[in-house]
Amino acid sequence: MITDAIKSAGAAKKGGTSPVVDVLDYTEPATKPGSNLVCKPGNDVEATTGKAASGATLILFTTGLGTPTGNPVCPVIKVSTNSNLTKRMNDIIDIDCGPVIEGEKTIEEMGEDILEFCIKAASGEIIPKAVLLNQDDFIPWKRGVSL
Amino acid sequence: MKQQLVKVHPDDNVLVALADLKKGDTVEYKGETFLLQDDIAAKHKFVTTDLQSGDIVTMYGVMVGKAKETITKGSIISTKNLKHVAEPLKMD
Numbered sequence: 001m002i003t004d005a006i007k008s009a010g011a012a013k014k015g016g017t018s019p020v021v022d023v024l025d026y027t028e029p030a031t032k033p034g035s036n037l038v039c040k041p042g043n044d045v046e047a048t049t050g051k052a053a054s055g056a057t058l059i060l061f062t063t064g065l066g067t068p069t070g071n072p073v074c075p076v077i078k079v080s081t082n083s084n085l086t087k088r089m090n091d092i093i094d095i096d097c098g099p100v101i102e103g104e105k106t107i108e109e110m111g112e113d114i115l116e117f118c119i120k121a122a123s124g125e126i127i128p129k130a131v132l133l134n135q136d137d138f139i140p141w142k143r144g145v146s147l
Numbered sequence: 148m149k150q151q152l153v154k155v156h157p158d159d160n161v162l163v164a165l166a167d168l169k170k171g172d173t174v175e176y177k178g179e180t181f182l183l184q185d186d187i188a189a190k191h192k193f194v195t196t197d198l199q200s201g202d203i204v205t206m207y208g209v210m211v212g213k214a215k216e217t218i219t220k221g222s223i224i225s226t227k228n229l230k231h232v233a234e235p236l237k238m239d
Contacts, residue, residue, distance in 0.1 A: 002192075002224050003231035005211035013155070013207050101190065103150035103165035 014062055026141055027053035041146035044069045045137040048076055058122055060114070068092045070135025075121055075128045079114065092129050094121075152176045156208035161192040161224060184222040194218050203232070210234055 001007045021034035027050055030036045040050040044067050051059055052074040059074055061067065064081040066089040080086045083098025095117055099105035105113075120126040129135075151174055152162045162176055168187040173180055179195070187193050194204065198214040204224060205211065212229040222228070 002226055002229050003212040005209070005231055005233040006206055008233070009207040009209050009211055100153070101165060103153070106150075107153070107155075 024054055026050045026143075030055045041141050043139070043141070043146045045139040046141040046146055048074070049138055049140055058118055060118070062097075063093075066092065068130065068133065068135050070128075070130025070133065070137055072136040072138055076130045076135075077117065077121060077128045078130065092133070094126075094128050155206060158208045159206050160195050160198075161204060161206050162195055163192050164189055181221045184219055187223055192224050193221055194224060196220055204229060 001010070015037075016035065018035040020037055021032045022030065022036045024030060024036055024038045026039050028038075030038075036054070038050060038054050040047045044061075048059055048061065048069055048071050052071050056074050059071065059076045060079055061069060061076050062079045062081060064085065066080070066085050067078070069078070070076045077094045078092055079095045079097055080089075080093045081097055082101060083096055086093045086096035086098060095114055097110050097114075100107055100110050117126065121128055149166070151164065151166050151168065153165055154162055154176065162181070164187040167189050168174060168183055170183055170186050172183045174183060175181075176195075181193070181195065183193065185193070192206070197220050198204070198218040200214055200216050202214045202218075203210050203212075204214065210232060212224070213232045215228050215230050218224065218228050
């Protein structure tokens with residue numbers, strides 16, 4: 001990443017390209033269908049706790065370094081950016097997106113795979129790793145700087 | 148077949164290398180060929196057009212920097228030849 005804009009544009013890209021329908025404060029319930037932005041800190045568990053509180057019923061968690069994060073009420077699906085992480089932490093990663101950076105799959109093909117996984121997870125056909133591991137992480141954000 | 152390059156957004160004027168590419172290699176992306184002016188290691192990017200100093204680099208479909216100097220087609224972008232610029236905040 002050469003400039004701050006490349007870093008930040010890449011981060012924003014993870015949220016997809018759907019029009020933003022609402023901007024919510026931490027734990028504020030989502031009421032409009034579509035892409036809602038939620039105010040939350042960067043801390044993994046404070047973030048997932050807030051998303052579940054706003055009404056998320058499935059959380060897709062992208063990670064390049066790896067995290068075991070789960071949630072007591074909402075399944076958290078861990079999406080790895082690289083296959084090395086998937087091999088290293090196979091017990092906690094649900095979806096390997098490494099084939100994109102390896103040049104084996106297009107971003108669109110990988111997106112279809114992720115959607116299929118989400119439908120299966122939502123239908124109970126696949127149990128995400130965090131659920132199998134009883135990873136019931138719960139930390140409400142106390143506002144302010146959080147690392 | 149293994150892809151060597153990816154363009155993240157159709158409006159981008161940079162391509163991302165998915166494999167280690169060598170200076171002097173000719174690579175092809177969607178019918179267009181590029182003669183590489185530098186070694187481009189995997190995950191690094193090169194420009195798809197000739198840029199003059201001050202020209203905009205677009206990635207993810209948005210402005211992510213301006214050329215500090217002439218960057219010829221097929222050259223790597225780095226902290227040496229690219230400076231940070233972003234769109235100003237607009238409140239509609």
